Amino acid sequence: MSVFGYPSSRLAILGREAVVIAIATAGGALFATLGMPAAWLSGSMLLSTAVALVRPLPALRRPWFDSTMLLSGTILGSAATPEALAALGRYPASLLMLLVGVAAIMLATGAYLHRVARWPWIDALLAAAPGALSTVLAIAQEKGANIGRISVIQLFRLLVLVAFLPSLMQATGASAGAPIPVVTAVDPAAMLGLTMAGLLTGLCFERIGLAAPxxxxxxxxxxxxHGMGLVEGSLPMPVQIAVQILLGSTMGGRIAHIPREELRGLFPLAIGGFAVSMGVAFLFAWPAAWLTGVPYASGMAAFAPGGLEAMAMLAFAMGLDTLYVGSHHLVRFVVIGLSMPLVLMRMKGKAPEAGPPGPGR
Structure with a gap:
């Protein structure tokens, strides 16, 4: 039986996926209305999790995930503007300390999760990665790692950072009130060119065996x-919002598949992991800020293990040195994106855990 030329089974799958996306959209819209930071990502994830804990939601099919990863990478790469790349040459000592700090954060937090929680190293390292959440999620999917518990640790750190870091910055003397600059959106032709270039590059990376190609x-x-100045601006804001909604829906659905007893046990681990990663980050932030002559608040924002978008937003809102903060988070994202697929290439994750059957399985 078909409806408007589509098999009824296909329409049923599309209908269930539309419900999943609608729930995530409602959560993001609610958080955006309340003025929450990282609203579309955190709101969609939290409402998807809450609903799925009551009634399991079907997983979105692989094409949704692949499209989200493609667009997410395109958005994140747009941070590599000529201005941001030029800023890299101003802070060589600070950036060197950042690279050492990223390795220290991952090793310290990963060792904590591996030894205390007895997690496999691949899960522990992905949960410990400071920022680059989209990359972490893509690699976890590729390696069959436990996306649910990795997302719990990552999202807890992000939510605590965006909730409490501004107060901590103010206590250290940061000025406030700088407006958030308007980001230019690329035109449809440039958007098509960017996504096609990303797709072709991704297919090449897939052939050489990189994770999350x-x-x-x-x-x-x-x-x-962007770095060569051939393209200016990022993808339109509605596209960016849609990407965050789909990411939040993916994470929320995976978190909900974790048994509730295990989920309750993850929160103490999330608190401990957050304390370890923040302690190591701020240990490196103080000498880096002193060496470069920037306020310690800017150093805190630059070294804090949060997402690129969330930390950039906080820097703008708090009136910090946005080039300093942005260049450090850009370098960290590039380093994680380059190194993690290579480091984890030979590591084997667990087989994906069985969950409720759905159209995405």
Missing amino acids: LMFGATFASAAL
Whole structure:
């Protein structure tokens, strides 16, 4: 039986996926209305999790995930503007300390999760990665790692950072009130060119065996085109919002598949992991800020293990040195994006855990 030329089974799958996306959209819209930071990502994830804990939601099919990774990489690569790349030469000592700090954060937090929680190293390292959430999610999917508990640790750190870091910055003397600059949106032709360049690069990376090839390829292509000044601006804001909603829906659905007893046990681990990562980050932030002569608040924002978008937003809102903060988070994202697929290439994750059957399985 078909309806408007589509098999009824296909329409049923599309209908269930529309419900999943609508729930995530409602959560993001609610958080955006309340003025919450990282609203579309955190709101969509939290409402999807809450609903799925009551009634399991079907997983979105692989094309949704692949499209989200492609667009997410394109968006993140747009941060590599000529201005941001030029800023890299101003802070060589600070950036060197950042690289050491990223490795220290991952090793310290990963060791904590591996030894205390007895997690496999691949899950522990992905949960410990400071920022680059989209890359982490893509690699976890590729390696069959436990996306649910990795997302719990990552999202807890992000939500605590965006909730409490501004107060901590104010206590250290940051000025406030700088407006958030308007980001220019690329035109449809440039958007098509960016996504096609990312897709082709991602397919090449897939052939050489890199993890998360679409995400990594799109980021690389977008960063190259933006860095050379061939493209200016990022994807339109409605597209960016849609990407965050789909990411939030993916994470929320995976979190809800974790048994509730295990989920309750993850929160103490999330608190401990947050304390370890923040302690190591701020240990490196103080000497880096002193060496470069920037306020310690800017150093805190630059070294804080949060997402690129969330930390950039906080820097703008708090009136900090946005080039300093942005260049450090850009370098960290590139380093994580380049190194993690290579480091984890030979590591084997667990087989994906069985969950409720759905159209995405």
